[in-house]
Amino acid sequence: MRRITVLGSTGSIGVQALDVIEKNPDLFTVVGLSAGSNADLLGEQAARFSVEHTALGTDESVALVRDVETDVVLNGITGSVGLGPTLAALESGATLALANKESLIVGGDLVKQRVSPGQLVPVDSEHSAIAQALRSGTASEVRRLVLTASGGPFRGRARESLRDVTPREALAHPTWDMGLVVTTNSSTLVNKGLEVIEAHLLFDIDYERIEVTVHPQSIVHSMVEFVDGSTIAQASPPDMRLPISLGLSWPDRVPGVGVPLDWTTSQTWTFEPLDGEAFPSVALAKEVGAAGSTYPAVFNAANEQAVLAFHAGRIGYLDILDTIRAVVDAHSPGSDALTLEGVLEAERWARAEADRLLAG
Numbered sequence: 472m473r474r475i476t477v478l479g480s481t482g483s484i485g486v487q488a489l490d491v492i493e494k495n496p497d498l499f500t501v502v503g504l505s506a507g508s509n510a511d512l513l514g515e516q517a518a519r520f521s522v523e524h525t526a527l528g529t530d531e532s533v534a535l536v537r538d539v540e541t542d543v544v545l546n547g548i549t550g551s552v553g554l555g556p557t558l559a560a561l562e563s564g565a566t567l568a569l570a571n572k573e574s575l576i577v578g579g580d581l582v583k584q585r586v587s588p589g590q591l592v593p594v595d596s597e598h599s600a601i602a603q604a605l606r607s608g609t610a611s612e613v614r615r616l617v618l619t620a621s622g623g624p625f626r627g628r629a630r631e632s633l634r635d636v637t638p639r640e641a642l643a644h645p646t647w648d649m650g651l652v653v654t655t656n657s658s659t660l661v662n663k664g665l666e667v668i669e670a671h672l673l674f675d676i677d678y679e680r681i682e683v684t685v686h687p688q689s690i691v692h693s694m695v696e697f698v699d700g701s702t703i704a705q706a707s708p709p710d711m712r713l714p715i716s717l718g719l720s721w722p723d724r725v726p727g728v729g730v731p732l733d734w735t736t737s738q739t740w741t742f743e744p745l746d747g748e749a750f751p752s753v754a755l756a757k758e759v760g761a762a763g764s765t766y767p768a769v770f771n772a773a774n775e776q777a778v779l780a781f782h783a784g785r786i787g788y789l790d791i792l793d794t795i796r797a798v799v800d801a802h803s804p805g806s807d808a809l810t811l812e813g814v815l816e817a818e819r820w821a822r823a824e825a826d827r828l829l830a831g
């Protein structure tokens with residue numbers, strides 16, 4: 472029986488994780504829950520799972536992770552505020568099932584240095600797919616990683632045609648039902664850019680050997696190409712409960728957690744190149760990833776500010792990418808080795824710089 476702490480239990484990942492746990496009472500028990508501000512739902516969840524320890528906000532989430540003995544911490548918080556809880560989870564010695572990709576991306580080596588072998592299990596669907604595919608080979612046999620992208624709701628559109636799209640249109644994801652930030656990021660392809668950096672950090676593969684292909688059906692969740700020309704892909708209908716369950720029970724699979732593909736009906740899976748002119752975010756993310764230091768933190772923080780401003784109706788859709796680019800260009804990182812204070816300071820600067828540009 473694994474004891475699970477779910478951070479961000481009131482969100483999309485958190486609610487689906489509790490569904491997996493509830494259906495598998497012989498495998499999992501919940502010992503801690505946290506949310507940002509939704510105290511009502513958190514209270515209901517605590518009552519439903521008889522959980523004694525709950526937390527609201529980042530500081531309480533960190534304390535929860537430190538104080539409550541647990542086998543697995545699922546970090547389902549959204550945004551780089553998840554960094555403190557991620558570091559606390561690693562320090563606690565528990566397995567970290569990581570949906571909160573932002574904490575790995577902004578923390579970079581600071582996070583990696585704290586990870587014991589096998590301690591971090593990716594929950595993001597693409598990275599779970601790669602981790603599953605890598606069970607069939609060693610890292611030295613990998614030629615490249617190929618991340619799939621749905622292409623989002625604006626796939627096939629030219630950049631200029633996106634100037635007046637609304638928040639509602641940006642939230643109409645074609646295949647996944649997710650929280651506001653990651654859904655918006657899918658529409659701009661910033662999510663895929665973040666995921667390229669995440670893949671580099673998780674699997675130690677150079678950026679030149681990480682590619683993105685657009686796969687609108689979101690059935691193949693990513694692929695590993697090996698040195699002999701073999702490619703192993705992981706495929707399943709789009710349902711996060713599968714990678715969440717693997718995060719909670721790695722390396723074991725949870726029987727019945729997902730519905731398998733139906734091979735009795737016709738289906739078509741398509742793959743097409745990413746339109747880098749309409750969606751420059753992946754190329755920009757590779758640039759900031761390769762630059763390293765505090766650049767990924769600045770990229771992410773500028774995006775978080777711009778996404779909030781877009782949903783508040785303060786800026787247009789194309790301003791999101793323009794702002795990220797301008798903030799990244801204006802950034803000059805300190806020359807010293809990456810420190811937590813350095814990352815937090817770079818983030819503060821990037822948020823202020825983004826807000827200044829957006830207000831203008």
Ligand SMILES: NC(=O)C1=CN([C@@H]2O[C@H](COP(=O)(O)OP(=O)(O)OC[C@H]3O[C@@H](n4cnc5c(N)ncnc54)[C@H](OP(=O)(O)O)[C@@H]3O)[C@@H](O)[C@H]2O)C=CC1
Nearest residue numbers: 479481482483484506507508509528529548570571649650
């Ligand atoms: N949803 C999905 O299918 C996928 C999500 N991911 C990643 O998983 C993470 C979560 O995404 P998603 O579930 O969609 O997001 P949601 O917006 O649906 O949920 C976010 C959760 O984080 C909580 N939260 C926000 N701020 C804080 C804070 N300061 N301290 C503690 N908890 C906080 C929210 O609480 P409250 O409700 O109180 O605001 C909520 O429980 C993101 O990093 C995303 O990129 C990755 C792959 C797929």
Ligand SMILES: CC(=O)[C@@H](O)[C@H](O)COP(=O)(O)O
Nearest residue numbers: 595596620621622623657662
């Ligand atoms: C389900 C999941 O992992 C999301 O991060 C997903 O990747 C979003 O889809 P796209 O970014 O490919 O549109």
Ligand SMILES: [Mn+2]
Nearest residue numbers: 595596597666
């Ligand atoms: Mn993903």
